[in-house]
Amino acid sequence: MSLDRRSTAILSHLVNAESIVPVREIMEKFMISRRTVYYDIEKINGWLKDNNLAQVNQVRGAGFSLNPEAANLIPGKINLLKAWHYEYSAKERKGWLALYLLGRDFPLFLEDLSEKLRVSRNTTIEDLKLLKEEIERFHLTLEFERKSGYRVVGEEDDKRKAIVYYLSNVLPNGGWETLLSKIPTILNLAEFNLNNRINLFELDELKAVKEIIAESETDLDVHFTDDFFHSLTFRFILFGKRLMQGKAIRIDDVEKEVLTETKEYKAACKIAGKLSDVFHINFPYDEVLYITKHLLSSKVQSSQRLLQESRTSETYLLTEVVSKMVTDFQKYACVFLKERDLLEKNLLLHMKPSYYRIKYGLEVENQVAELMKDKYPDIFLLTKKVIHHLENAIGKTVNDNEIALIAMHFGGWMRRTGVTPAIRKKMLIVCASGVGTSKLLEHQLEGLFSTIDIVGSVSLRKYETSDYDVDFVISTTPVTKKEVPVFVVSPILTEAEKEGLLKNVNALFGTNVIEKSTSVEGLLEIIKKHALVTNTEGLEKEVRRYFSKQQLKVDLSIKPSLHQLLTGEYIQLKKNVGDWKEAIRIGARPLLEKGNITEEYIQSMINTIIRLGPYIIVAPKVAIPHAKPENGVNKIGMSLLCLEEGVRFSESDRHEVNLLIVLAAIDGETHLKALSQLTTMFSEPGNVQKMVRAKSIEAILKTIEAYSS
Incomplete structure (x- = not known):
């Protein structure tokens, strides 16, 4: 019985579990149905039986567990998993097909590819059809000739971008030994009765290039992430093989001048010299610069150099980009992010390699990014709204994959807490x-x-x-x-x-x-140890009220929609107001009367605008005044003031506002669903003017309802 990537991952999860693993946990972790869980467990049991190991224990009503003895032996078995015991997913097959075709220096026919992937001819034909469609995104075409077989046609730069992308589809996560065990082409191909000519990688090459990259970490004073370290190893091997076939890269003259001034260029020169010894071929100047591009785009675990280096033009540019993005993110999310300086430093550490990946078109697949989009769509949407600062700096569109990775930083920072108890x-x-x-x-x-x-x-x-x-x-x-x-x-x-x-x-x-x-109970226990409590019930009520006010704890899974917050009683239509301060007070009146906020919150909004300027204007004619939750918010709320005649928040015409949405947020997250719907509504052409001209609250509610699903 063979294991595929998912069933191997589920088995590893069971091995590393400290107790029984519920079915629900496997379903959520791997995003699969209950039926699929049992299908994969059956496949795992087949593999365990083939390896003379005890099968998975199923505890009715609780979940799955492994026999302790089997759990100790399984990791070694998995790491020794032979290629013919490993079943590729459709995505992996497509990735390997692309790499075989891009790494070939001899004719490849259907029989070669089918035998290499250990699937039928029909399956291989279907995979090739899918690859032909997908590879067009890199401006490449897949062609077939009777004498030369299948081949990829296009520019060398585009082919290498495709290599980077498809490597990210086939390389597994984990340590070096796990990596080697999952790369079939470095194994003894005689056991497959295949011709060794199809071999893409040699073990000696892998080890040599791995050492070269490890040395470059020291030269650059960085520590690459494990996945990038492994990817770079295989990239350089495939680039070297293409160079041996006479397929060299060409770098634009303008880029050459910029690239040679970087520290990464010096490291690339050293790497190219050592790669020349491995592949027995000279790496020309343009290839050295191409290596420089990949070093600049590296994902790093840590980098003291980046945080300490002098302000190069690009580092200065990115520092400004990060600052603007954080400012706008706070404005659109209506939050105040704590420890902003530290956030910007961490964001810069990620942003620099992201900048070069986008600039040079080095696209990679990232499963975590997809999870970010699915689990935190509000934060993803807000990040997408501020990404134009980076796009303007690069002069290129940023794809959703990179946006989601940046959104992870914002999402993570919004979950920071300030609790520092004694026993830790x-x-x-x-x-x-x-x-x-x-x-x-x-x-x-x-x-x-x-x-x-x-x-x-x-x-x-x-x-x-x-x-x-x-x-x-x-x-x-x-x-x-x-x-x-x-x-x-x-x-x-x-x-x-x-x-x-x-x-x-x-x-x-x-x-x-x-x-x-x-807990309140824990605090009361401490108080009783050191003081005489005459009214326990009264004390408990006061303490609970205090924590409720300070922490404003809520069920974060409950995020109200726009129409649930902006109901008719929170909407006002007026011809005009005296000035912006009056607009704030009138706009917030429904929230004050309903008990959502206190008078302190209104004054705090006014004071913040005086201090920071008209930061609350998020779109032409639209403003969202708000302040910190601790400055007088009792419960989440929104109110809308529609002004027929606009009110100015400064002398500038662009700071004239007709629609004032007062937001009372209780934390950094609960209001995001409604806010994202509000953003979508105002991004549609004509909606702002439509609401300004509305003659009734009912007409406004109709528009709000349309964007609240």
Whole structure:
């Protein structure tokens, strides 16, 4: 019985689980149906039987677990998984087809490809059809000739972009040994009865290039993420093979001058010299510059150099871009992000390689990005609204994949907490996917474990070669277990994973370390130890009222739609007002009368505008005044003031407003659904003017309803 990527991942998840894994957890983690879970478990059991291992235990009403002895043996079996025991997914087959065709230096026919992928001729034909359609996005065509077989036709630069993309589709996550075990072409092909000419990679080449890249990390004073480190290894091998075939790259003359002035160019010269020894061919000047591009686009786990380097023109440009994006994100999300300087530094660390990836068209596949779009659509939409600053700087459109990665930074930062209780434990995060993913996971865990300190986030390679003084480890990929417990999770935690983590960590420390420190009951116990309480019930009510006011805790899963907040009683139509301050007061009146806000909140909005200027104007004729939740918000709310004659917030004509939406947010997230709907409504041509000219509240409600689904 063969394992595919998903069933292998599910088996690894069971191996790393500290207790029984519920069916629901597997469904949410891998985004599959209950039926598919049982189908994959059946496939896993077949593989376990073939390897003389105990099958998966199914505990009725609880979930799945593995026999302890089998769990200890499975990791070694998985790492030794032969290519003919591994079943490729359709996406992986398509990726390997592209790489074989782009790496070939001899004719490749249907029989070769079918035998290589271990699928039928019909399946291979269907895969080739899909590849032919998809590869057009790189301005390439897939052709067939009777004598030369299948070949990819197009410019060399486009072919290499395709290589980068399809490598990201086939390279698995994990350590170096896991990587090698999943690359069939480095195994002994005699066991397949295949011709060795189809081999794309040699083990000696892989090891040599790996060492070259590791040395470049030292030269550049960076630490590449595991996935980029592995991808770069295979990229350079395929680029070297194409150069051996006489297929060289050409760099634009304008780019040459810019690239040679970077520190990455010096590192690229050194890399090219060593690659020349590996492939026994000289790497020309343009190839050195091409290597420079890839180093500039590198995803890094950490980089002291980037944070400390002098302001180059591009670093200065990106610093300005990041600052503008954060400013606009706060404006559109109606939030005030804490520790903004630190956020901007972390965002810059991600933004620089992203800038070069977009600039040079080095597109990669990212599954975490898709999860970000699915789980946090509001934050993704807001990030998309501010991405124009980066697009203007590059002169190119930023794709959704890169937008989602940037959105992870904003999403993670919005989940930061300021709780610092006395008794604390220490955890380490191991993440193979880079700064954006690790930061997103870090901020989720900070919100989940308020009594635990996160000592840092490291790559898998760094974790396996270093020792850390921590109580437990949370990893996005299976790791070699040391003395401390390891919990393997998704970069974006599902509710089932959160529940499982809370349960397992509580069990680990033998007490409820998460909830005790922040509970009212826990605080009352401390007060009773040191003071005489004459009215326990009254004290408890006052404490609960205090925490309710300070923390404004809500069920974050409940995000009201626009029509649920902007009902008729919160909408006003007026001809004009005296000035912008009066507009704020009149616009906020329904919220004040209904108890959503206090008078303090209205004054805070006015003071903020005086201090920061008309930052609340988010579109022509539209403003969304707001202030911090702690400045007088009792419950979430919105109110709308429609003015027939606009009111100015400055001397400038562009600061004249006809539609004033006062927002009372209770946190940084609950209002985002309504806000994104509001943004969509005002982005449609004519809607602003339509509402300004409306003669009745009913007409406005009709428009709002249309955008509230």
